[in-house]
Amino acid sequence: MTSTDPFLAACRGLPHGRTPVWFMRQAGRSLPEYRAVRGEGSILDAIADPSLAAELTLQPVLRYGVDAAILYSDIVVPVSAVGFGVDVRPGVGPVVEQPFADESDLERLRPLEPETDTPYVLEALKILVDESPVPVIGFAGAPFTVASYLIEGSPSRTYGRTKALMSGNPDLWFRLIDRLADLAISSLRSQIDGGAAAVQLFDSWAGALSPAAYERFVQPATRRVFDAVPDVPRIHFGVGTGEILHLMADTGCDVVGVDWRIPIDVARDRLGPDTVLQGNLDPAVCLGSIDVVEAEVADILRRNDGHPGHVFNLGHGVLPETDPAVLEQVVHQVHEMSPNLNSLRNHRMT
Amino acid sequence: MTSTDPFLAACRGLPHGRTPVWFMRQAGRSLPEYRAVRGEGSILDAIADPSLAAELTLQPVLRYGVDAAILYSDIVVPVSAVGFGVDVRPGVGPVVEQPFADESDLERLRPLEPETDTPYVLEALKILVDESPVPVIGFAGAPFTVASYLIEGSPSRTYGRTKALMSGNPDLWFRLIDRLADLAISSLRSQIDGGAAAVQLFDSWAGALSPAAYERFVQPATRRVFDAVPDVPRIHFGVGTGEILHLMADTGCDVVGVDWRIPIDVARDRLGPDTVLQGNLDPAVCLGSIDVVEAEVADILRRNDGHPGHVFNLGHGVLPETDPAVLEQVVHQVHEMSPNLNSLRNHRMT
Numbered sequence: 001m002t003s004t005d006p007f008l009a010a011c012r013g014l015p016h017g018r019t020p021v022w023f024m025r026q027a028g029r030s031l032p033e034y035r036a037v038r039g040e041g042s043i044l045d046a047i048a049d050p051s052l053a054a055e056l057t058l059q060p061v062l063r064y065g066v067d068a069a070i071l072y073s074d075i076v077v078p079v080s081a082v083g084f085g086v087d088v089r090p091g092v093g094p095v096v097e098q099p100f101a102d103e104s105d106l107e108r109l110r111p112l113e114p115e116t117d118t119p120y121v122l123e124a125l126k127i128l129v130d131e132s133p134v135p136v137i138g139f140a141g142a143p144f145t146v147a148s149y150l151i152e153g154s155p156s157r158t159y160g161r162t163k164a165l166m167s168g169n170p171d172l173w174f175r176l177i178d179r180l181a182d183l184a185i186s187s188l189r190s191q192i193d194g195g196a197a198a199v200q201l202f203d204s205w206a207g208a209l210s211p212a213a214y215e216r217f218v219q220p221a222t223r224r225v226f227d228a229v230p231d232v233p234r235i236h237f238g239v240g241t242g243e244i245l246h247l248m249a250d251t252g253c254d255v256v257g258v259d260w261r262i263p264i265d266v267a268r269d270r271l272g273p274d275t276v277l278q279g280n281l282d283p284a285v286c287l288g289s290i291d292v293v294e295a296e297v298a299d300i301l302r303r304n305d306g307h308p309g310h311v312f313n314l315g316h317g318v319l320p321e322t323d324p325a326v327l328e329q330v331v332h333q334v335h336e337m338s339p340n341l342n343s344l345r346n347h348r349m350t
Numbered sequence: 351m352t353s354t355d356p357f358l359a360a361c362r363g364l365p366h367g368r369t370p371v372w373f374m375r376q377a378g379r380s381l382p383e384y385r386a387v388r389g390e391g392s393i394l395d396a397i398a399d400p401s402l403a404a405e406l407t408l409q410p411v412l413r414y415g416v417d418a419a420i421l422y423s424d425i426v427v428p429v430s431a432v433g434f435g436v437d438v439r440p441g442v443g444p445v446v447e448q449p450f451a452d453e454s455d456l457e458r459l460r461p462l463e464p465e466t467d468t469p470y471v472l473e474a475l476k477i478l479v480d481e482s483p484v485p486v487i488g489f490a491g492a493p494f495t496v497a498s499y500l501i502e503g504s505p506s507r508t509y510g511r512t513k514a515l516m517s518g519n520p521d522l523w524f525r526l527i528d529r530l531a532d533l534a535i536s537s538l539r540s541q542i543d544g545g546a547a548a549v550q551l552f553d554s555w556a557g558a559l560s561p562a563a564y565e566r567f568v569q570p571a572t573r574r575v576f577d578a579v580p581d582v583p584r585i586h587f588g589v590g591t592g593e594i595l596h597l598m599a600d601t602g603c604d605v606v607g608v609d610w611r612i613p614i615d616v617a618r619d620r621l622g623p624d625t626v627l628q629g630n631l632d633p634a635v636c637l638g639s640i641d642v643v644e645a646e647v648a649d650i651l652r653r654n655d656g657h658p659g660h661v662f663n664l665g666h667g668v669l670p671e672t673d674p675a676v677l678e679q680v681v682h683q684v685h686e687m688s689p690n691l692n693s694l695r696n697h698r699m700t
Contacts, residue, residue, distance in 0.1 A: 160634040160669050167638035207590070210610045210632060212649075240557070242592040243611045260560045261593045282560060284510040288517035299562075319510050 007067040007135050011198055011233030011255050013276045013309035019301065019338035020067035021331050022137070024237070025317030026060035027072045031324055033059050043088045044080060047073050050123035054131065057124070061134055063324060064331045068198070068311075069132045071191065073121060075141025075202050076149065078183040081117040084108045084150065092155065099153035099161075103172060109179040114190030121187075125194035137235070138196030140184035142203030143177035143221040145238075150176075159208045166217045173217060181221040185228040192232055200235040200257075201225060204316075206248065207240030214244045219251060226252035235278055239316050245270060259315030260285075265303040276309035283314045286326045293326055297333050306338075357417040357485050361548055361583030361605050363626045363659035369651065369688035370417035371681050372487075374587070375667030376410035377422045381674055383409050393438045394430060397423050400473035404481065407474070411484055413674060414681045418548070418661075419482045421541065423471060425491025425552050426499065428533040431467040434458045434500065442505065449503035449511075453522055459529040464540030471537075472544045479545035487585070488546030490534035492553030493527035493571040495588075500526075509558045516567045523567060531571040535578040542582055550585040550607075551575060554666075556598065557590030564594045569601060576602035585628055589666050595620060609665030610635070615653040626659035633664045636676045643676055647683050656688075 009016035028034060034056060038046060047053055056072040076094045080086045085097045085108070098105075114122065128136045141149075148162045149155075156162070166173045188199050203222065206214060226234050236248050237257035249256045249271050256275060258267045260282035268275050285296050297312075304310045312334045318327065359366035378384060384406060388396060397403050406422040426444045430436045435447045435458070448455075464472065478486045491499075498512045499505075506512070516523045538549050553572065556564060576584050586598055587607035599606045599621050606625060608617045610632035618625050635646050647662075654660045662684045668677065 158634050158666075158669060160637050160671065163632065163634035164637035167635060167642035207611070211613065213632075240590045240611075243616075261557070261590075263561065266593075282513065282563075284508050284513035285517060287510050287514035292517035316508075319508060321510065 005067075005135060007311065008197060008233060010309060010311050011235070011276060013274060015308050019304070019310055019312050019334050021312035021334040022066040022068040022070065023060070023064075023314050023318050023327060024070070026064065026066060026070065026327070027056045028318055029320035030318050030322040030327075031059055031063065033063070040090070043074055043090075044077070047077060048120045050120045050127060053120065053124040054127035057128055057136070058132060061132065064328055065335075066134065066331055068135050068137050069128065070137040070139065070200070071121070071124065071128070071196065073124075073139065075139070075146060077118060077121065078112050078140070078187045079109065079146060079150065079180070082108075082110050082112055082183070086149070094149040094155070096150055096153045100147070100150040100165075100176065103175075105150075106172075106175060106179060109176075109183070112183050112186040114186055118187070118190075122190060122194045125191060125196065129195035135197035136195060137198045137200055138188060138191030138194075139200040139202060140187050140225070141180075142201045142206065142218075142225070142236075142238075143180040143184065144209075144218040145203050145205050146180050146184075147173075147177055148205055148208075159205065163209075163213070166213065170217070174221075177218070177221040181224050184225045188225070188229050192229060196232065198233040198235065199229055200237055201253070203236065203238045203248070206238040206244060207242075209244065211244050211247060214247050219247055222248075223251040235311075237278070249275065255309075255311060257313070257315075261315070263303050264300055264310070265305070268307070274309065276311070277304075278311040278313050280313070280315040281330070283316050283319050283322065286314070286322050286330070287319060290326060290329060293330065294333060297330055298337065301334065301337050355417075355485060357661065358547060358583060360659060360661050361585070361626060363624060365658050369654070369660055369662050369684050371662035371684040372416040372418040372420065373410070373414075373664050373668050373677060374420070376414065376416060376420065376677070377406045378668055379670035380668050380672040380677075381409055381413065383413070390440070393424055393440075394427070397427060398470045400470045400477060403470065403474040404477035407478055407486070408482060411482065414678055415685075416484065416681055418485050418487050419478065420487040420489065420550070421471070421474065421478070421546065423474075423489065425489070425496060427468060427471065428462050428490070428537045429459065429496060429500065429530070432458075432460050432462055432533070436499070444499040444505070446500055446503045450497070450500040450526065453525075455500075456522075456525060456529060459526075459533070462533050462536040464536055468537070468540075472540060475541060475544035475546065485547035486545060487548045487550055488538060488541030488544075489550040489552060490537050490575070491530075492551045492556065492568075492575070492586075492588075493530040493534065494559075494568040495553050495555050496530050496534075497523075497527055498555055498558075509555065513559075513563070516563065520567070524571075527568070527571040531574050534575045538575070538579045542579060546582065548583040548585065549579055550587055551603070553586065553588040553598070556588040556594060557592075559594065561594050561597060564597050569597055572598075573601045585661075587628070599625065605659075605661060607663070607665075611665070613653050614650055614660070615655070618657070624659065626661070627654075628661040628663050630663070630665040631680065633666050633669050633672070636664070636672050636680070637669060640676060640679060643680065644683060647680055648687065651684065651687050 586603035
């Protein structure tokens with residue numbers, strides 16, 4: 001993979017031929033070939049089967065022609081592997097039998113030894129390094145978002161217990177997210193050593209926090225994670241992050257994910273002209289008519305205005321009920337339209 | 351109630367003695383006296399009992415000394431009353447047996463006749479006009495948020511079906527939200543005629559939309575609702591609305607609700623110096639230590655900088671597990687600190 005690879009070049013804001021595109025949760029229930037091989041068991045079991053995980057990783061690459069593969073895995077894999085007691089319930093999300101409540105629960109978060117705790121991750125990567133025609137993205141859950149699952153015990157709308165722990169016992173909070181940062185670092189480093197050409201840190205729910213809370217309670221641990229993986233492009237992702245976008249951008253990441261709430265041009269105005277952005281089609285729009293999808297894709301590319309620092313993506317994961325034909329069309333359209341935009345931009349700049 | 355009432359004056363941005371404060375969902379499960387009389391039945395049954403609804407409305411006024419009472423009701427009352435088939439499941443939220451799917455479902459949304467469809471609302475208000483020591487706030491669900499419940503069938507994280515209907519069948523979408531706007535208008539007008547001294551329109555989930563989608567698919571119907579109730583202060587509320595705040599403010603409302611994600615001073619910078627704001631303590635912070643709550647309240651008042659156009663509130667509803675003593679302390683602190691801030695401001699202005 002050279003630096004003229006469109007995805008890797010875009011992540012660095014370097015010139016390249018066309019806007020790269022991939023989709024969060026591109027390997028998932030929206031694909032019939034996924035449903036055919038995946039079965040009904042826990043996702044953690046599927047992840048623990050390296051050849052299955054590699055196959056699921058490659059399915060959307062083959063079908064859609066996306067410019068990056070994201071390792072088929074889950075953000076709770078490291079905490080689960082060290083024995084915290086987490087499962088991922090289909091249709092619900094991560095569920096924790098005994099939620100994190102006090103100091104004694106820190107003992108349930110020992111350091112991760114990737115070679116022995118998650119050998120299947122490294123084996124899947126080994127297959128993908130040989131077989132993937134596009135760069136493979138490794139990933140981890142950001143300390144805040146993983147902490148929120150461990151504390152709440154199940155997906156939450158309010159993050160009440162998490163915020164109560166933060167503000168009520170900041171010492172314990174920082175010890176918790178420091179351990180989670182260490183887990184993310186060990187996991188990401190091993191994925192990079194195993195061949196991941198870029199990484200994404202999922203802080204999906206950070207947008208639930210006020211800017212002051214994010215800055216004090218979350219940003220330092222997140223920055224420590226990014227600082228530990230300087231050798232590949234680092235993507236930072238969350239939803240509903242408009243008010244903390246500048247703080248999320250200021251963590252050492254190379255690419256800032258934006259969801260559909262923030263138009264690409266508005267985000268770049270806010271963060272500076274050189275900012276590399278990933279996004280931002282609303283996955284729910286992909287459930288509607290194809291004309292509207294086309295218009296939205298065109299609008300995103302127009303707002304990006306031919307900037308080389310743009311990785312096209314959805315603003316959140318593919319919804320299970322999405323018609324794969326729609327995503328196929330999106331990939332086609334992004335690839336077709338982006339050179340025109342580049343030349344338009346070049347034209348205007350002369 | 352004269353214009354020197356702190357709540358009503360603040361809603362108009364007029365000078366008054368102290369920052370008024372009330373809490374969304376102040377009448378609710380966090381209060382032991384609420385749990386004692388409310389029982390386990392559907393909230394719709396409790397709302398249909400005017401003396402119970404009036405009692406529940408007044409409980410937080412008596413306990414906390416808040417500056418406004420909000421009618422004990424629910425945003426699905428009008429659609430339920432015209433027979434759409436909605437229930438509110440405890441711990442879940444509105445649940446619709448047969449979700450809105452096509453044109454034939456419009457027939458299930460006939461106009462509301464408040465006198466005969468929801469006489470209990472008017473009877474509860476009659477009691478409150480006599481007994482409430484503070485202004486009573488009437489309310490309705492905004493067309494988008496009510497539509498999302500009717501279409502999704504239950505609370506959603508993605509609003510996939512709602513967005514698919516919007517973009518896939520805009521004609522049907524507009525006919526649906528026009529009917530919902532009519533329902534909101536009939537309900538609000540009857541509440542105002544019955545004695546409500548202010549109204550709040552809950553567009554709780556509008557923040558799920560992109561600015562372009564909000565502007566096209568939601569703003570016109572919302573504006574029509576506000577335009578129909580010009581005679582009392584009109585509060586507009588949603589969560590996670592940072593990117594559409596300017597559009598929500600531009601609907602004819604008098605007061606813009608902001609949640610904890612947008613600091614008060616940032617919101618006022620964005621919307622203009624005369625903007626009247628309501629908010630914005632994070633309800634989850636109220637589950638933490640009282641020191642942190644105090645610091646957050648002080649920070650909000652500092653950011654408001656003595657501006658008369660500020661109604662203190664949470665950024666969303668009181669969480670059921672909140673200790674009422676914390677909210678009592680918040681009311682006390684807001685009342686104690688605000689005159690100092692006013693005089694500080696006056697001092698600086700000389």
